[in-house]
Amino acid sequence: MTKIEEVKAKLEAGKAKLVPGLVQEALDEGNAVGDILQAMTDSMGVVGDKFSAGEIFVPEMLMAAKAMSKGVEVIKPLLTSTSTSSLGTCVIGTVQGDLHDIGKNLVTMMLESAGFNMIDLGVDVSTEKFIKAIKENENVTLVACSGLLTTTMSAMKETVQALKSSGLTGFKVIVGGAPVTQAMADEIGADGFAPDAGSATVKAKELVKA
Template identity: 55%
Template sequence: MRANEIKDLIIKGDAAGTAWGVEEMLAAGLAVDDIIQGILVSAMNVVGERFREGQIFVPEMLIAARAMKAGLKILEPLILQAGRKYLGKVVIGTVKGDLHDIGKNLVGTMLQGAGWDVVDLGVDVAPEKFLKAVKEQKPAAIGLSALLSTTMGSMKTVLGLLEQEGLRSQVKVLVGGAPVSEKYATEIGADGYAPDAGTAVHVFARYAS
């Protein structure tokens, strides 16, 4: 199986085929990082671009991300053995009062594939929990997600707590979600905004260590 064939399987959302293809690539002697960057991440970049252009929608993105994750799972033991250097650590979570996780999970999966060490705090995450994670995990960046306009205010609270604790300059804060806009991100003092998972990966890449 060729690299382009595996990329097509990911784009189509064929998890079993992707896993089998990755195993074939390993058997053929292809390096782990080459598989990750040249096949998995490359395929998801195509998916992200198609999403931005309105050619596909969230369900198709999710299916593709699951396929990519199936391939990544085959590589995980080898990644650990090789002591692969991560781009950095990121903490993500859906803000307090919001139980939606589709977008957040998609961002987390794509960030993992891109080479980040991802700490997912889950949903309905209190501002204090984000603060604690920044203190304990010392991430390069945190990603705050919201799908409800009524929960967006929690993003501003997180930024305020980081400022109060003297940690704001030590971590980048990115925000995203359906009701969030670049204007709102600027208003609350966030470092970045992403309207979709594909863009989020590119924005987070600015903060790689």
């Protein structure tokens, strides 16, 4: 097993204490920073798929995300010097009227480790707060709106439509949460939809690079 394969295995197992050392060993062996980051991102994709399939649950997902962030800490100083370091700034929040944040926090960790500079607005975020954050932060390329209650889907629709009609440009809007579907995302005018944290990373990168 190569060092990168070890990193992937331990990350998927949520071994946050072991991952940083293995990442350092992989670097010492001469592996490229981008390859190590890609391997960790792929592992989180696997974890995300398992979570979606009901094979693992939130605690395991959080442990893997923590292992990922610990691994990223090791390579972060090296990332700033590469072009893969940032995909721009992502403003994320749970829409107004909704206080759920586990899913949002997972997505925040995943997107940060993928190279986004994250601005987390927390829960119960008003449309105005989203727009203010876009104006106040540089290079906002993505706005992520989360919602877990069916009752807050109208708030999500209002938020997306307000973002689209704000006159601000240069960013894509991604939505997610248990009741959200691709059909709903299309209907409310979002640029993208992700059913879980694993696929959110893939979709976010697609949107920003499109």
